[in-house]
Amino acid sequence: xxxxxxxxxxxxxxxxxxxxxxxxxxxxxxxxxxxxxxxxxxxxxxxxxxxxxxxxxxxxxxxxxxxxxxxxxxxxxxxxxxxxxxxxxxxxxxxxxxxxxxxxxxxxxxxxxxxxxxxxxxxxxxxxxxxxxxxxxxxxxxxx
Numbered sequence: 001x002x003x004x005x006x007x008x009x010x011x012x013x014x015x016x017x018x019x020x021x022x023x024x025x026x027x028x029x030x031x032x033x034x035x036x037x038x039x040x041x042x043x044x045x046x047x048x049x050x051x052x053x054x055x056x057x058x059x060x061x062x063x064x065x066x067x068x069x070x071x072x073x074x075x076x077x078x079x080x081x082x083x084x085x086x087x088x089x090x091x092x093x094x095x096x097x098x099x100x101x102x103x104x105x106x107x108x109x110x111x112x113x114x115x116x117x118x119x120x121x122x123x124x125x126x127x128x129x130x131x132x133x134x135x136x137x138x139x140x141x142x143x144x
Contacts, residue, residue, distance in 0.1 A: 040117070045137065089114075112136070116134050119131045
């Protein structure tokens with residue numbers, strides 16, 4: 001009698017697909033959401049990197065750095081234009097760099113920006129990522 005009972009389950013496998021789907025779906029969903037979150041953070045990093053590049057470009061064009069006469073904060077303004085609802089710019093540092101002396105002197109400017117981005121899945125308790133996620137970028141350009 002027990003032999004016939006188990007044989008019935010061996011022949012009938014209608015529920016196997018449902019069980020396989022139930023086992024695979026959470027893993028697939030976690031993978032897809034991780035890819036989306038990575039893309040979201042990477043987009044924020046690219047935006048922050050673009051902000052530093054634009055700030056350094058403006059500094060290289062106008063050749064007036066913070067602390068010099070006539071500086072009005074236009075580098076910071078250019079970097080702040082890249083701030084969005086999810087990407088917050090926390091700190092902007094403009095560092096003049098002088099190399100060499102006399103006619104061979106080279107002036108450079110480095111723009112460093114620290115920011116943070118709000119995550120899409122930051123409110124889910126089992127994800128070990130802090131919300132907001134901190135980002136930083138820097139760009140160095142020669143003053144023309």
